[in-house]
Amino acid sequence: MGISQTVLVACAPFGPRLPADAVASAIARGLQDGGLPEPDVCPLSGPGAAAGTRTGEGDVRELLDALDFDARMRAARAVVIGARRLEERALAGSVTFEIATRARQGGIPAYAVAGEDALEPFDARILDLQLVLQADSRRALAAAGRRLASIV
Numbered sequence: 001m002g003i004s005q006t007v008l009v010a011c012a013p014f015g016p017r018l019p020a021d022a023v024a025s026a027i028a029r030g031l032q033d034g035g036l037p038e039p040d041v042c043p044l045s046g047p048g049a050a051a052g053t054r055t056g057e058g059d060v061r062e063l064l065d066a067l068d069f070d071a072r073m074r075a076a077r078a079v080v081i082g083a084r085r086l087e088e089r090a091l092a093g094s095v096t097f098e099i100a101t102r103a104r105q106g107g108i109p110a111y112a113v114a115g116e117d118a119l120e121p122f123d124a125r126i127l128d129l130q131l132v133l134q135a136d137s138r139r140a141l142a143a144a145g146r147r148l149a150s151i152v
Contacts, residue, residue, distance in 0.1 A: 007031055007152055008072050010042040010099055011082025014115045014136065020045045023082045026138045027113055030145020031080075036152065039080075040072055044095055060098045070102065078152045079103045079110045082141075086132060087118035100127040111152070113144045 009031070011024040020043035028039040044063065064070070073079055083096045091097045096112070103110035104127075112129050115136040124132055131151065133144040 005037045006076050007036060007039045007078050007080060007148075008042060008076035009039045009080045009082070010044055010069070011080075011113075012044045012084060012095060014082070014084045018115075018138070018141075019043070020082075022138065023113075023141060026141035027080055027082060027145040027148075030142035030147075031149045031152075032145075033142065034146040034149020036149045040076060042067055042069065042072060060093065060095050063095065064098065064102075069099070070106075073099075073102060073108055074106060076108060079108055080145075080148060081110060081112045081129075083112060083114045085116045085118065086112060086114040086124075088120065088123045091123070091127070097127065100129060104128040109152075111148055113141060113148075 009024045009027050011020050013020045014023050024041045024043045028041050031039050081096055081099050100110050109130050110128060112132045113135050114132060117132050117134045119132060133147060135141045135144040
């Protein structure tokens, strides 16, 4: 069996002007513009979806289970996590932390695109994020997707 060409793009909202589906679509467009096949777009909405918001572990797990996240992740060559803000103090219990952990445990490389990246390099290393790109508009999100396409 060959390596999957699909990239799973899992994104939370970046605020009211950039809901989860718009963030995921912009990154996916960039990946396709960069020469990759159509990604598996997985907007994260519902309880536990706000990447920088701590919620109960059950909420995050329920959200990911409802999206059949684990099967989709295992079918992908890489995971791109879209999060409004990445910071160490907000990661525990967040969907970003849970996705990064599942990707690491599954041997799937994980990348992040954040509206604001406040992670220290050590924190990104703990999450095993291969690269964190900062982007806060549709245009910047698509550019981040193009850059990731050249790396993934």
